[in-house]
Amino acid sequence: MNTFETIEQSFDDVEWCKECKHFEFKRPHPQIVCTCSVLVVLRQSDGTACVVCSERPDNYGTSVTLGVVDIRDAVIAALELQGPLLWFEHYPTGTDTWIDSYTVNQVLFNAHGWPGHDARISWHSAAKICNLAPEVLAWGYHDELG
Incomplete structure (x- = not known):
């Protein structure tokens, strides 16, 4: 069962911040359990949920990119x-097979709910899109803030 825990830290314009460090999803074969980490920050000003889905180094199943619709739902x-x-989507250092450092990509969902992946950005750019502090979005990955 995926259990979210509340992060007890005060940030500007944050109603609540929750994380599930071991979020399980199944795709496309039900017998293969895939895992990722999920951070959800609910903005106080307008109720927007800012979600960071991080690949786990011990995930041997489907990547967060291929499982994004199942994870989102x-x-x-x-x-x-x-x-x-x-x-x-966040691939911490060492989990992206194409790049040696961390990567963050915004995922945009079309009117039918299908994902499209935007260009790689920094934590600071993601924070600017969300209008939140980079420290909240990069929770648990502060070493990547540089």
Whole structure:
């Protein structure tokens, strides 16, 4: 069962911040359990949920990129999210097979709910998109803030 824990830290314009360090999803074969880490920050000003889905180094199943729709739907259901959604995929250093450092990409969902991946950006750029402090979005990965 995916359990989210509240992060007890005060940030500007944050109603709440929750994380699930071992979020399980199944795709495309139900017998293969895939894992990622999920951070959800709900903005106080407008109810927008800013989500960071991080690949785990011990995930031997489907990547967060290929499982994004299943993960999104499960996160929305688990936290009963109803407002706008800003979604980011994060590959910590050592988990992206193409790049030696960390990567963050914004995922944009079309009107039918299918994902499109934008260019790689920094934590600071992701924070600017969310209008939040980079320290909240990069929770647990502060070494990547540079």
